[in-house]
Amino acid sequence: MHSTIVSTALLARHLEDPRWLVIDVRHELSDPAFGRRAFAAGHIPGAQFLHIDDDLSAPTTGRNGRHPLPGREAFAARMGELGLTPQTQVVVYDAQGGMTAVRLWWMLRWIGHAGVAVLDGGLPAWLAAGLPVEAGAAKPRAASPVLIQPSLVGAVSAADLLANLAGGPLQVVDARSPDRFRGENETLDPVGGHIPGALNRFFRDNLGPDGHFKPADQLRAEFETLLDDTPVESVVAQCGSGITACHNLLALEIAGLPGARLYPGSWSEWCADPAHPVATGA
Template sequence: MTFNALISVDELAAAQAAGQPLLVLDCSFELTDPGAGQRVYDAGHIPGARYVNLDRTLSAEKTGRNGRHPLPSREAFAAAMAAMGLDEGTQVVAYDNANGMYAARLWWMLRWVGHHPVAVLDGGMAAWTAAGHALSTDAPATAVQGGFRLQPSLVSTVSYEEVKANIDLRQRQVLDARAPDRFRGENETLDPIGGHIPGARNRLFKDNLRADGRFKSAAQLRQEFDAITGGLPAEKLINQCGSGVTACHNLLAMEVAGLHGAALYPGSWSEWSAQPGAPIATGAN
């Protein structure tokens, strides 16, 4: 069975027990402590999982103008995944210590390089341990080079220039996944300038989750996104956040809700606010 959006703890455990070829990747991280994710992984991870670091593997070098987590080239990322053992058709399961906040970035990036069977563990590490499954501190065996090669992208992106032009064109709706106070331009601690892209609407990524950290139902997610967008088709939506990470959580939620085809603005607010003369709005609207 192939999983392309979410996989439950029970489904992952069953796949492992059945010996299904899997590549399980731990994406644990903390934005304010880049070394924390490795420590979390070393302290205990899903057996067989390999660690993927947001800064080293899921981002490229920063220039000061390209955001806090710029995308690497598609070629470089595809090669990095092959080096971790990825073969074409292998089911990938991504999880983290933050209810999918970082795992969703890996999910989106694998689709970006054309890999379809990739899913986020619903509820993450917390759900795994809550279900009584053990963690391991063993280092996985050295990865055997996989045969994955770059494929046509399954997702779309937009650039700073395209988002800026859209302010006047109003052809697409921008959704901002950051916390409401940061959207309003208050309490900004990660980027030098607070505010939001003019015309954007706020959809905090944490609103995709139930109280137990698992994703809401497809029907509820669809209803909530439609309420924010006025029922616009996904192709008319652009997702952004602070640095192109939590926006992927909204994109995953939209996939669960059956809203396929929304774009990501990878540079997001950290790139936008670093551009000279970029228009900036503050307040709730």
């Protein structure tokens, strides 16, 4: 099974394969209805749609971040409605270089499903290759109960990171844009800045000019330069709400550097607690 990225050519060869499940997770923070409209207007044939807010997040409380993780059982049940089985190869796509697709990639690994990959280049690459799309609602698939397996990924909490500030081994890597990391131009969260001691790796730096992931050796060299001697097992990926942080986790996997963990609540959860310290600047 494929567990990082797949090409448009490979997916095109498997469009009629019932063992392959294609899922569209296009989303716009400024327009939550965008994804459903875009899917209805045109999507990869046979694809299903999952919504970042409604299907891949739990309700917010004002203290648990903008996109808290749902329960594993609830998420597994939703995937069962789409027909997920242990033999299913899932391919996830969006139209923004994997910006939101990576959330579902990580979550499926979170419930122990290894056969999930992101479509490299997303829908723009699919269209550029002259491949077909279809409009309308998703075609139903036979439902299947999903047995949750041991997680293939790791996560840490705000409490873990707060304790780590006293000199612990964890190294936070923030996937937000450099200006937001510095505490400038913050428009999504009420407080600007970053977790003290964090490094910045903007998720878009994982992509080449063509919108595809950079080659594995290039990604590896860039992450090794960023991390210096920090073992990847000590790395904690973070962003604004736990979504684009997964882009860095996928890039690390492509680079052959597995083992980093996610802080799901990310900055939106961290800054909601006035007891948490905040750093600004580079």
